[in-house]
Amino acid sequence: MSTSLTGRRPTDRELALEFPFFGSDHDAFRARIRARIVESVLPRAEAWEEQHGIPADAWKELGAAGLLDVGHTGEDFLRSAVLLEELGSTGYAGIRASIGVHAYMALSYVLLFGTPEQQAAHVPAAHRGERITALAISETGAGSDLRGLRTYAAPSGSDAAAGFVLDGHKSYVANGMGAGLLVVLARTRRPAPDAGAEHGLTGASMLLVDADSPGITRRPQPMLGWRAADITEITFDGVEVPADALLGRRDRALMQVMRALDFERLVAGLLAVGGVRHTLRLLDEHVRARRVKGVPLASHQSVRHRLGELYGEFDMVRRYAFHAAWLHSKGRLDTCTASVLKLRSTELALAAAQVCAQYHGAQGYLEGSAVARLHRDATAGTIAAGASELMRDMIFEAS
Template identity: 30%
Template sequence: MNSMYFTEEHNLFRKSLQDFLQKEVVPHIENWEKQGRIDRFIWRKFGDMGFFGINYPEAYGGMNLDLFYTIILQEELQKINSGGFAAAIWAHVYLAMTHLNAEGSETIKQNYLVPSIAGDKIGCLCITEPSGGSDVASMLTTAVKNGDHYLVNGSKTFITNGIYSDYLVVAAKTNPELGNKGMSIFVVDRETPGITATKLDKLGWRASDTAEIAFDNVKIPIANILGEENQGFGYIMQHFSLERLVMGVNAHARAEYALEYALQYMSERKAFGKSINEFQALRHSIADLYSDMEICKAFNYSVTYRLSKGDYVVKEATMSKLKSTKMADEVIYQCLQFLGGYGYMENYPMARLWRDSRLGPIGGGTSEILREILAKIIIDKKEYKPAT
């Protein structure tokens, strides 16, 4: 393991996490993949182990550890071969909870962040809309102030944890005339009248619940706003760096897992009297794929280091997601090919890996959107600045 970034304490944490996942999670993965949801008991076990509070303040039950512990969590979640389970965990911890911690009032933190760290409440983040996709600024959902509450109307889609979560972090236009400068964010209890959720059937990530959510005159107390009114777009942009970096790390980790599995298989598989890892064409292909994975991993670690020091890494995190997810798709596609017919069988890991990986260049901002963001930064000299 790279000692430039990982200490002995990091390595001990990784080993403890690996043991926990093998004992408490792996035995249930096949069932969760089939039933399309994750049993609630595992959330509390994650909370008891402190995994939800890795980089959150101790005052709310967290451990306030550095960002590389988060990287370890993401890497190891990718290596139990359930992109859906991994997605459900990080959507809770690094999408919903990030906003609670950064923008939530003390009351909100006590009511939502504390039980989220403990594993007693599950959250989801509701930004993407059926008509908007990656175009966050074109959001149509509205929140109109009415006395001591807001009335929310609109719909969201592709929401991870959208069915079984206990609360929703929702973005809506509080002043539509201002465009993206008129957006706010709220936390909403699942049982609030007017919220309906419809489960979506997906190619991959089958263990996670993904939903389209409708809001019909949903009353949200004014006290449930996160941060300041009309500042939501800035908050969302601020946290996209972490989301994109997490997805880049996820990508290099699943590519590494695929390569390790393929290498083991190739050392045991015989053809024409020798192991297939002795054929030059396959050996050279492995060399190229492994190099691509290692380059992405090294870059992702460097971006993590800069983010942990407080740098605003929107450009670098965008590059991380763009290049790492593309690399992972290519690596896993080729690793499936190395397994031949067995790669196409569901009782081998590559078929699920390939399905789950394909969401990488789509979710959290499509590759096309990321390229346009980078083009604006590189060509047009556009500057993205932290929310104040």
């Protein structure tokens, strides 16, 4: 949203030139992604909101359109950064969250820690949109603080190859009803009775669980926002999980979650940057067109100054987001950078949505309006993948 010396806003190409790691191939990729989103996502976005999820046939179309198969690492991730920003700029945070969880956040565990056999069994189908992935980590008493984790995968026999029996309950699972694969965090070793709350994730593991296994019950868990994200609560009651469903080493979930969360917050930040871009575009168009007492809202100094602040912060956050994406492409993303991006981008998205609603007046408070959707969705971004308060703690600890 910055302006040049001529007063004209720079094009996407001009903005891209400010990042030396973006080139003409990224411009072409952005154009293709925008066209595919216009064709495959936007015409049905409202229906997916009303249905509280993306239907199975639509997932396959998203896969065929190339929206689910872009790299997680190296130079390929710079293309993912473009894709994630464009998904964010659709204005439908539930859809962007659903795709982000499936194609990046949940699948990252398989790509980071899965065996070649596990990756072959799950990744191609996920890229094609034939089998949707979901993260079953949070519980009612264990969200940002996972020390209260209660889901337990007991050994099903004395033989290590016998597998596990899974019991517990998960909440706030995006893609939960439509998922075929659940990436589940569970304790695989009971903490000592005197360990107290400080045992953290000691003795916890990640499991790949078939969502259609006997003993699994799934119920929709509708939220105020993110309505297309298919938020679900899941109960595991004596679910048999084979030994080869263990993801990585047993009892080592702490290190896995810490590594994956940095990537998850990078993805969430890039999606939020796209969301801010969409909100500011909508807001800019409104204040220039809306007339009060015969003059546009944009002619009032207080309005211009508030939007100027938002535009300036957006420029800074967007540059930081692409810098973070570049760091990840080089294998150098750190917890502090990921946390700063997640905090600042989602908080900016909320601030922009609040201003957008305020300046639209009663029109922006109408049920079903795009402005009302942006406002209710923006709050969720400051909670999911680590609440803003947790991000501030992590930034402080890392500084």
